[in-house]
Amino acid sequence: MSGALRLQGQGNGCGHATGPAYVPAQPLSPHAEQVSPSLEFERLDTAIAHAVAALEALTAQTDPASADILEFQIEMLRDPVIAEMAAEQIGKGQNAAFAWVAALEDYISGFEQSDDGDIRARAADMIDIRDRVLRALEGMPAADFPKGTIFVGRDMAPSLFLAHDWTGGGGIALEAGSTASHVAMLARAKGVPMAVGIGSFAVAPETPVLVDGDSGLVVVDPRGADIAAVGADKPAAVMPAGFDRSSPLGLPAGGFEVLFNISDISEIHALDAGACDGIGLLRTEFLLSSAADLANEEKQFQLYCEILKWAGGRPVTIRLFDLGGDKPLGGFGLEERNPFLGLRGIRLLLSMPTMLRIQARALLRAAALGSIKVLLPMVTFPGEVTDTRRIFEEEAASLAHRHVAISMPAIGMMVEVPAAAIMLDMFEDADFFSLGTNDLAQYLTAAARDNPTVADLYQQAVPALLRLIAQTVAVAHDMGKPIGICGDLAGDPEHLSSLIASGIRQISIAPSQLAAVKTAQMQAGMDG
Incomplete structure (x- = not known):
């Protein structure tokens, strides 16, 4: 076998993958939105301003009848009463998104319960501006890394795993982590090879890495013999004789x-x-x-x-x-x-x-x-x-x-x-x-x-x-x-x-x- 660096951890039972190492400069994590009133006030103001700007641009391109609808939405977005209600919720510890929804709930309910058909129709406009501001509040996309690479790090956030497109292959090698963690569970569900608990080690970005999710083995700079050995003697699962293919599950008697x-x-x-x-x-x-x-x-x-x-x-x-x-x-x-x-x-x-x-x-x-x-x-x-x-x-x-x-x-x-x-x-x-x-x-x-x-x-x-x-x-x-x-x-x-x-x-x-x-x-x- 080659003199490549070989590390043993625990695998997730999902085969093997080889690719260039992706080593984040710092641990990648989702954008954590902790509630700071001043920050939440600013975020909501910015989101409302973006929504107003988008509606104004749309108004300039539409016919007069449609423009009237959009101008109503702009007017409601600029309503100081709604802004004050949202600010009150933020002051109570709510983040900007929940504060905005809470401020609009009574408005939407009031429109929907009106006896006047024209007023009831306005409920759809209120829902539209509610969701438009929520979309503006969605914030930064989760950090990502190149397709087909082997993510090498101490641990990995579940949201980062889900944000990544695994159709291009790739795998995960973690210094820490556990096969019972949520990210390990997600990797098993998608069949992404993963090894955890391999211990601290250094690897340069782009260095080839082999991850064997079956054995938990990680090989840095593997040779052809390493790759061939990992793929050998692993037959595909075979259905047992007598499997009932007329049933989607081939279930035993008794119901399961x-x-x-x-x-x-x-x-x-x-x-x-x-x-x-x-x-x-x-x-x-x-x-x-x-x-x-x-x-x-x-x-x-x-x-x-x-x-x-x-x-x-x-x-x-x-x-x-x-x-x-x-x-x-x-x-x-x-x-x-x-x-x-x-x-x-x-x-x-x-x-x-x-x-x-x-x-x-x-x-x-x-x-x-x-x-x-x-x-x-x-x-x-x-x-x-x-x-x-x-x-x-x-x-x-x-x-x-x-x-x-x-x-x-x-x-x-x-x-x-x-x-x-x-x-x-x-x-x-x-x-x-x-x-x-x-x-x-x-x-x-x-x-x-x-x-x-x-x-x-x-x-x-x-x-x-x-x-x-x-x-x-x-x-x-x-x-x-x-x-x-x-x-x-x-x-x-x-x-x-x-x-x-x-x-x-x-x-x-x-x-x-x-x-x-x-x-x-x-x-x-x-x-x-």
Whole structure:
């Protein structure tokens, strides 16, 4: 073998990639929007000015009748009352996007509920200027790097991974990181070769690097023999004899659902909806690129509609924003000493009801167009489900009063906090349950999922995790409520037979794991 530098870490099981090293001058991260009142005032003023300028330019090119409509919008954008209402919200700690939406809510509702048809028609103009300013607030695009390169760094933000176009190949080699981190999960879903925990090393930009996601090996300046050795003796997955190709899943008797975990809209365009039973987990926080998007009801609604159209009538389970932890979109969790144990998931949403209500409205509207279920993240106590359901019901009543088509979706909860798993029978307000084994393992082991030095504790904890899953599934069955699993354990063929034995009949996995799971599923079915 060559004298090239060889480093050993942990792989994500997604093959290998070779390319020139991309070494960022400083750690790349998303544009973190932390709330500073003076900065938020400035950002909102600038966004409104941009919206006015765009409308003025459009007015100069349109006929008089259309110009009247645009001039009304300009007049409203310059209305000092609206500006003062937004400023008041910023003074209370809201960022510019949420302050702007809050300032316009009463205006829009008032127009929509008017008995005068001409005034009701103005509601569309108010919605237009609301969304125009939100688009102006979207801010800086996430930093990116060249296609086909091997990203080499200490760690990688999930938003940076999602902003990159992986169709041109490439891979990831991280000094730190963990195979249980969110960016590792995203890499598995897209089949991007990745090695983590390889330790500190120096590599010049553009130096060829080989990443073997199967073994966790990283080779700096590899030779032909290195590349040939990595690709050898790795046969493609073969479906078991007797696989029923007339069924999209070749399921064993007794009924078993396999759904997909989706984190990026672009993923669905490369997938056949008929290859799964639906979407078991749509991670909505990864669909958006800025804090302004968190306040943009229309953008969220359109994203959900796109997913529903692809699903073609199959069920789609949409998780509410799971912010905090290692997903600091909008700056949430950045200043917490231990963000995984802090204000994240449903805790954060209930503390910021404006954000929750915006997402609830988008989901209620989308539910009128397809089969949607809503999943609450990081639930610890029954009151969190009850409070969230109340907010959905209030927003449903408000939308119905405004003659907006809606449907109330089933509302379920992630089971990823041990306290919730142990007292599952108290969650009568939840319509269904979904086991999130990544965080459940993290909290069971008291070992951070993004810390490579304690990564081995995850594997040692599998027996305890399986025991808790079996107990939780039994309780859910006694309650007569559906329960599935959407964590990484569901996509691990080694443990599928144990999950089936525990009573699990629905799993949601990364699309890249489907072939291996089908094989293991058929074997488990034939063995049983």
